[in-house]
Structure formats: C-alpha cells, structure tokens
Amino acid sequence: MSFFEIQNLSKTFKTKHGDVNAVQDVSFSVEQGECLAVVGESGSGKSTIANMILGILAPTSGAISMKGSKLPQKRSKEHRRAIQFVQQNPLSALNPKRTIGASVRLGLDTYHMGEPQERWSQVEKALSDVGLDAELRSRSPSGLSGGQRQRVSIARALACEPELLVLDEPTSALDVLVQARVLQLLNALRIEKNLTYIFITHDLAVVRNVADRVAVFKAGQLVELDTTENIFTNPGTQYTRELINAVPVIDEDEIMLKNKLVANL
C-alpha cells in the first residue's frame, strides 16, 4: 500500500462545444517522503489533477486515497490540513490586505493548531524555517520581493504540518538565483520533515534536480512514469524526448545529452 494513491482518475468538463476530457484514466502512487514531478505542456491536465487532489474539483470518475483510506469529495478539516498547496503566483496567492503573519496564522486558527496564545510564536517559527526574518510578520505582501513572497506561501503551507504538499509551478515566477534558493529550501524541508511532494512544473531542468520520479502528461493522459534518472537518460516516449529537447541549455554536457536524445528520435 502506498502513502498516496490515485486510481483511474478522470475529469470531463462540459462546455457548449462538447465535452473536454481534461484528465483521462490516470493512476499513480506516491511513497512517503518522495518527490514526484508532474510535467507536461500547458493544457495537459497538470493543474486539473492538482485541483482534484486538493478536493477543489470533483473527479468525474476514479478515486484518490491517502494512507489506505479513500478521500471523500467533501474533505474534513483533517484532510484539508494534511494536504497543503503552494501556488504559482505568490502575489495573487496572498491576501494583500492581511499582514503575512496573519496569513500564516489563518491556517493555525482554522485547524486549531496548538494553544491560541502560542500561535504567534508558531508563526514566527514557520517564517524562520523558510529563512525569513520573524520581524517581517507585520509586513503586507506588497512590501516583500517575489522570492520572499514565495517563501511566505511555503511557510503558510508548512505551518499546518501537512503530510503532502502540492506545488504548482512554485518557482516559475522567480528568476534563476531566487529559484535556486527556493528549490534548495524545499529540498531541505522535505528531508527534515519527511514531507511528500507532488511537484507540478513544465521546467524539466528543475525536475531533473529535485524529483525522485517523473510523471509525463500529454493531453490529459499519463504517457510515462519512471525514475528521474531513466526519464532523462533513456526516455520511453517520443513526447518525453521532445520535451527534454526543448529545454534551453548552457553546458557542453547538456548539449551532448540533447544530441543523444535527438539521435534516438
């Protein structure tokens, strides 16, 4: 039994132009402490899957289970606490009228974490865990840089002591230097707290450096699922090769890897 499992998950959206099969019969499982990357082009169904895992969207068919028990569509507070979400754009993810301390505290209050009088110190600990100064607590999101804001949304998710973290393009709005720092942080936190990540992204270079396994999606279907090493050295499908080949690279080694993939096309 796996820590987290998705079985035959499908989602169909009804539109006036007919049905759109956003996700079609997808099954995969994630072990505790693992980082599974979900990659694919825009429109491949990555975010729809994330929304179903979080309980925001109801699957058309299929089941999602965690630690052996099936998750209902109407999630209990405990389920919501255990699965947390980090969004792509940290500016729109944070309430501009709340101080970041209040944003982080909101989850603690909702899920009754610890004693009320201790919660501000929990907030400060959560902020310092992601490398932010506890004094930033009283600032509003507009007073922070993009990298700091993304750290706040990570702190907010982690303050609730989740077991599974769904990261939807957490670094694509950040520039390379900040991205490197945030990815470092995510890696360190995963090891420290034995967290499980579902890391949604279209940046394969990031995937290569953070994920244990990779699930490749195309038009709502899971086309390939393998360890990161295998995906990059010996991709099983044409589509995966094309995705890797599209990554702009800077090193001689990387060019060699790409040439090897092209030669096998």
Add this chain to the structure above:
Amino acid sequence: MMPLLDIKNLELSFNSYKGLTQVLHGIDLNIKKGERVALVGESGSGKSVTARLVLGLLQEARNAKASGEVLFDGSDVNQMKNKDRAGLRGTDISMIFQDPTSSLNPSFTIETQFHDVLKRRTPDLTKEMSFERACALLDDVAIPDPKRVLKSYNFQMSGGMNQRIMIAMALANKPKLLLADEPGTALDVTVQSQTLQLMRDLVSENDTAVLLISHNLGVVREFADRLYVIYRGRIVEEGPTALIFNNPQHAYTKALLSAIPRITGGGLPQIAEQTDDYLAPKITHGAI
C-alpha cells in the same frame, strides 16, 4: 560604423515618498545594425526600465528622472520632444512584452489592432490593404488560418498564438530595433523554443537589431550574439555570448550561471544572497 543604439552613462532615478531612489547607475550599451544583443539580470536589476527608456516611455513619466544619452540613429531620445518620441514607437522601434495576452486589447479584434499598427507607418492605408498585409505577416509567423485569427480576439487564442501575433505586429513596420522583454517567460518550454526560433529567423531576414531582455540564460545563449550582464543598475560584464558562457569572469555572472538547473543533474548550488564581489567593477571581453 556608428552603432544603431548607443547608450552612454545612462542614469535613472525614481521619486517616491521615501525620496529619490536611483535604479540605473550609469549604463553603457550599444547595438549595431542587425545585431542581436541580450541584457541579462535578476528581477529589479534595471533591465526593463532600460528598455522603457530606449522606447522613450519613462522620460515622459513625472516621477522618473533620467540623465545621460540614449542615441538612436544619432539622435538623443532623452532630449527629444514627446511628439518625436511617440513617432519612433511602432515604426523604427517596437517592443514585445512578457505577457502576450495582456498586451493585446481584448475590446478589439486582431484585425483592428493590426490596422492601427500598420497605419503608423502608412497613414492612408485602407482596411482592406491592411487585412491583406496582416494575413501575409501572420503567415510568416506560422499561424494556421490567418483570416480566422484576424477576426478573433486575444482571449480566444492560446498564449503561444498571442505571442506569435505580437511578434508579427512588432515586425510589421520593419523596425530598425526590436525590444523583446522576456518574450518566452509566459510560455511553456516547447512553445518557447519554437517562438524564439521564429523570432530569430524573422529578424535576420529583415536585418532588425534586437535587444533581448531575459533572466533565462539558456534562451540567451541560443539567441544572442553579444551579452550584457546587469546587476543592481550596473553593467557587470559584457562580451560575445560564447566567451562569457565559456569563461565567466565576474563573480555575479558566475553565480548566475551556476544557479541554472542542468538537465544533466548534479543538484543545485548554495548561492550567497549577496556579496561584495557582485559589486566589483565591470569586466569587458574581447574587442567590441
């Protein structure tokens, strides 16, 4: 030969309630005719304001104060009248922005917007003529069924389509200089690489010079002939792209290059938030 764009000791400050904040500390940059040059740096380093100064947009803002020279084709954009600056935009200088969908007006069809763009160069152009011309331009950027696209609105198309429409519009009047501000960032990898390839082919056909602004060094390496690295409003390293990538000299450039995740793996380095080395004087590669 005189460079097409020659920026000399450009400084820029913004006036806010906190007082004057200097964002550019004397930038020197030049682009020859038909040359592809990239300006690379992190967010907040002054890349985008430099482009907006070349376009003459910030000189008109009341809270911005620019000094130094921005010589375009020999005349200084900083000293021009507002009317003359406006005359440059969309004709001799054009720009592609980061987010293609929000750069196009959702109230008008693509056809109407193309007409407006083409009229800037040829004021007496009729709607029928601009439709024909726009069809041909969209065809150049590999858009299938241009007639249908011209009757559509921006929100009816994907990000990749919108970005190609933006490229077609930006190159419609055969500008001498194209400013491309993070043209691929909002797109996913496969679409990004196609878009850049397309843009490169079109600019070399028309002999258009490009200033590419980006923080993605992979993109820069595949696109630009020459490279400027900017940090906190100062150019820290400049030279031919291949030279800088093979042998970065400045501490900041080294940090920037090491921060890029590699598809060959190897993890990510620990990068210092900020060191004094980053502010070391500029390093110039090769004879320019």
